[in-house]
Amino acid sequence: MIEFDCEQVLDQVWTYLDGEMTEVEYLEIRAHVSECEGCGGKYEFQRRLLSLIEAKCREGVHMPGELKQRLFRLLEE
């Protein structure tokens, strides 16, 4: 069992939210974050920040159908 203190937990916020850690580390941090109010609030905020970025920047991007047709026509040449 690894024991992380608050500083170590906060250091790993991105790798945690990105799912880029081992399961053991993940479970350890999840347990810490659910019990520690300070870390919990910060983790929750970062999570919402990342989903905000995704939602705001993904929106409204549709490839014009005409462009798609033009691309596929290029293959026939």
Place this chain on the structure above:
Amino acid sequence: MGALVSVQSRPPASAEDRERFEELVGEHLDGLFGAALRMTRNRTRAEDLLQETFLRAWRSFHTFKLGTNVRAWLYRILMNAYIDGYRKSEREPEIVDQEDVDEFYLYSKVHESDDFRRAGNPEEVLLDSLMDADVKGALDGLPEAFRNVVVLADIEGFSYKEIAEILGIPIGTVMSRLHRGRRQLQVKLWDYARRAHYVRSDATSPHAAEGGR
């Protein structure tokens, strides 16, 4: 899974190849176009970049191994096409790392701000005050090396390992660029949020008399 078919020399493209290519690539075109838009920041250039990517992918389709990651393969081609043809004409903002910025910059700022604290739920108020244009503007304002990594991770949802393959850089570099990019993004978002908030709460502003939101 069947055995991988490795083709040494390029056979003439058949109608069947075309169909296979279209099927494989077609579903990723919207995503690629979105990424091209974010990178070029211009619709016409995004269309050109997408066309170049599409043609390069078709030309090297015979080297693509079925069963490997199509999406990462396509984004790698997109990035290379972008680097070869489009980046030269762009002026790069200077990369400046602020020493006092940590991973929780925005969170700390909003909690330190009397204006936001007065609002009751400062985090909520902050996140709600950010408009699409703010977030897009903040992302567009990042230095390119950071922006590309942030786009691939936060918008396209690639793993660190995939991003390393797409950009041809080590995983450690992906992580440091992503984390620095996210820190800088928070600095820019704080600027937008603060400005938006001051407009609403400033007593001398003509909008304040209407009661704001």
